[in-house]
Amino acid sequence: MSRKPTSGDNTGRKRKSCLRPEFIVVLLGLILLGIHQEIGEARTGTAPDITIGIVGPMSGDMAELGRYVREAVGLQAEEWNDKGGLLGRRIRVLVEDDHHDPKEAVAAAKRLVRARVWGVIGHLTSAASLPASGVYHAAGIPQITPSSTDPRLTEQGFRNLFRTCGRDDQQGEVAARFVLDALHPRRVVVLHDQTPYGKALANTFSRQIMRRDGRLLTTTFTLSPGGKNMALVLEAIKAKQPDVIYFGGIYREAGLLVKQLREYGVKATFVSGDGVIGTEFVSLAGEAATGTYLTFAPNPLQSPSAETVMKKFQNRYGAIGPYSLYAYDAAGALFTAIARAKPKAAARPELLRVSQVLHRTTYMGALGMLRWNRKGDLVNPPYVIYETRKGGSFQGWFEQVTGRPPQPRG
Structure with a gap:
């Protein structure tokens, strides 16, 4: 059904703009206000974070x-x-x-x-x-x-x-040098926690030991995640009768490992890397943490x-x-x-x-x-050796020994 146009209807006529002059003025004002706000934000420091x-x-x-x-x-x-x-x-x-x-x-x-x-x-x-x-x-x-x-x-x-x-290849080399020059071992056992970090650290340490004296290195063991095969590894390590145990991994497994090594009667010196140093390691290992050695950057x-x-x-x-x-x-x-x-x-x-x-x-x-060099590595990053002992100057538990032979403890 069609509708006839009334006198006030614009149907069929040329359509005119629906914007009145006063509306145009308001619109331009809003645009200018927005520009002013953006400039103000830049000047007052309120730009996006x-x-x-x-x-x-x-x-x-x-x-x-x-x-x-x-x-x-x-x-x-x-x-x-x-x-x-x-x-x-x-x-x-x-x-x-x-x-x-x-x-x-x-x-x-x-x-x-x-x-x-x-x-x-x-x-x-x-x-x-x-x-x-x-x-x-x-x-x-x-x-x-x-x-x-x-x-x-x-x-x-x-x-x-x-x-x-x-880098691991840098601290692994420092650890190997300390073990050979300061601890003078007859047998060295290496193990890692199967993480990329732990493997790289253990492999670098092993290469440095082999380069100096391959007869010292006995066996490399691996810990399963969470240390589920800990008992088997402990028995195997005890049978090797090592003087030094080097571990590539982080503090969780390291703390449990050191504690149980002592419970198994293994007295070998425990050495590890920067993934272990920290009070969390001491909390897990207890008294067994005392006398362990860890690589880290110089004491801040x-x-x-x-x-x-x-x-x-x-x-x-x-x-x-x-x-x-x-x-x-x-x-x-x-x-x-x-x-x-x-x-x-x-x-x-x-x-x-x-x-x-x-x-x-x-x-x-x-x-x-x-x-930094072209690779993004630090130029000449230092690594030193810390001994774990109560009252140490770093975090209350670690004392920098910088490769010096261990001091006798009374």
């Missing part, structure tokens, strides 16, 4: 290490924000949990990419860093790990990847540049972890590089400039002077 990713084991049996790193990066970010932020913006940290698992690490990395982070501090373990590093490389996001020591990580040729720690308490930062940590959190300063300096170096590169957005070409600046940067941090 610069988001930095922190990723590591934030839950599970390694959650305490993850917490230390989260606190360290957070403290560095707060200090920058108190001084005006970064490029006129506030720094916001976004924390992801990789559960110390390779698959979860990749998933966490992809979430950080989607969040358009400007850089990543993490992961903690080599098992997580290795698979996740490809995700950051594809996105051009600068990644600085405070504790992943597997040599393969920086051998990939990723120009966006850096670390503030050393001996560095004047670390004193102020250490006090900040202790006043704020009450405790400092073994990798707190490494994460703190990683964040400081990243923020400094962003400030110098002045990227306009979290886009791949812009973020690649940040990595280029990092390669040219000499950063003075809590750990002293940090400088």
